[in-house]
Amino acid sequence: MDTHIQSLGPCLFPTPLHHIGSVEAPFKDDEDRILFRHETSTSQLEEEEESSPVSFEVAGPRERLYFDPSRTTVGIVTCGGLCPGLNDIIRGIVNQCHNQYGINKVYGFRYGYEGMVQRYGHTPFVLRPASVAQAHHFGGTFLGSSRGQQDVGDMVDTLEDMGVDILFVIGGDGSLRGASQITKEIERRGLKKAVVGIPKTIDNDIMFLDKSFGFETAFAAAVQAVTCAYVESTGAVNGVGLVKLMGRDSGFIACYAALAGSNVDFVLIPEVPFDLEGPRGFLEALRYRLVRRGSVVVVVAEGAGQELMGGGMGVDASGNPRYGDVGLFLKDRINGFFKERRMEVNVKYIDPSYIVRSVPANAQDNVYCSRLAQSAVHAAVAGKTGMLVGRWHGSFVHLPLDMVTHGRRKVDPKKELWHSVLESTGQPPNLR
Template identity: 45%
Template structure:
């Protein structure tokens, strides 16, 4: 039996130098420069109105903060009131004083990008919080994302607790969605034309970038419009958000598919169950689904490169594994192994994301071809649950989580805060400025705790090492 080797890949191989690497083990390095890690939140003006939640709520002080890093090397802390915005997020929650008059404002809600479990739950939570708690009655759903604020905008719909009743149990989004962002100037012109005071933008990193551009244009025109982002990503890859809504449901649904692949694989001699899950640049869904099932033999993620052939390649690893264990399950994130696929041209979608070649189909074909004609027949079943996962109904955890996110988003907007998203950090809801996301990405650290946990679950060796730890 071979020894269990774990290599220590150079982080530069997995994260470009102009992007900050965030993961479960190493929180961002805090830099005192005023141009980096500035977590101060923009406000539209002095909040002078007493909240209608007066005497009904425990209010959050503007001084309350959630530290970015809770670790200490034992040195004396240099954090003080003057530099706290470099070290901590604003804590989200209701404020005693608010900026907007609930009786006169108009609120817009949009959902953008790909589907994700919980979109309707967020809409449901926003409408109920605005209507029932702040008594805001002019709430408008904007169809088809940012495209709904373009010059070719489609119709809008008035929202109330009555017409969003029970939607939090449904997958998808009642408002529809789209990719791509029209020019910020065009969107702001239409926001002003329709007299919106608050815009809730629900979407991924592209949506947050678009929201940032919109707030900059709003500032140029000196308009009093609040833009609050609600981060949505099945990949769980938005910085300063430990877990995004819908991720728990996605793990659950992906796990169902992995268990199906497991049953298929063990029902055949030299059976292989190959499952592709979402994860363009971050392997969080693959990692968590792998650990949740306990039946995965090999997990492949974008953060760790691998080869197909040669002494240290994937194909000989599979061969050696099947010789000893008779069947195996492989989980691959969609962004893994992209360097192995030769494509004549690079294409981009409407959001500016690179269209990735299908690593699942590629591996299926390569593995089948490698064993074809040899005296070692295999039975490979390939499952891709991507659209099943992202269109699923949210589970109980995500419905609760969406409710909390929506409540805190409304509190922030009513207080006049803008150019920010609702984060989740150290178990607390936080205010994260759009500007802090610039050129940062959240990926799994190959030397971090999460990946070590995955390896302990699969007992896989690094397939780029010379030995094959096949104990399972």
């Protein structure tokens, strides 16, 4: 696992951050590291005795900079789907550049990578602290976003034409792969430009991160939908509250919303396959629970049960597989199952996906976004490139883009989170 962070060259400029108020800035250097593993076993200790343990470079301000702030131009782009906290990140970058480093040229590219291709005609915004002062009170991204790949050469041409020295890419897995391609094209041309990513995913599925920004806000909003489903289910004869939450390949939002809501009977996630039919299938377990309790709440992640729906539905503009609507699919199958048994059922289906991802970040995520933005600017002005910032074991670190984009973080059915869900819901551990 290569955790080395690329650097554009020697840092020759003194930082303006010698003092923050009356307190000396907590400068870091590249030798400050955070270990990858925080749990140990005998076999791991034996392996690490033979080689250096894997570790990540600590984020934070450096005493000397690669870029001269007075001559530096910054670009910011937000890509992919919406997520709570995007405006907080933009605001944090702009304020850190202007107020701490004295970087006065900050541009915001509009509508994702599409805004970095000149033929589309999306004129970049000039961003200043005054223009982003209230941005964190609103959901979404005021820069706009888009999905889909763009020509890397065209995007780097735009960076050259505008004299952009540092590009901040705020996006998920596909967007970070695009940032990696931009980094490689910049390197191929022999240019000295930094590309720093800030990982964004509402599904919390980016590798080597404690959590992604916006996740706490998202599952807090999801809990409200789960609560509504409980109220609806208890207000009807044999009521079934069915809630579909975001989570294409990872069921973190579904798990956390169920644990926080505490009135959930079944959680269905992509990592744990299930059957519909049969004596141990989901529908029979649902019938048994409904007979016993009179009402049931089911939370399903959008990527769960796709194998039951038969066949794919192509790909979206970003190249991701299009999934079938498992919420509507389950609604129909539940109604059909009970109709065959001549048993009354009242299914109340709730899909809060766009509400969950469009709300403003809460206070906890607001703080997290601010610290991510600060760490990203510290890294970029020190000439770090081809990397992203994230939090690992409670510390902010630098991670290579290529390492992070080679997989997805998932709920492990053998570990504590899923076991907590099973204990909370009381559902059978195996619905097959």
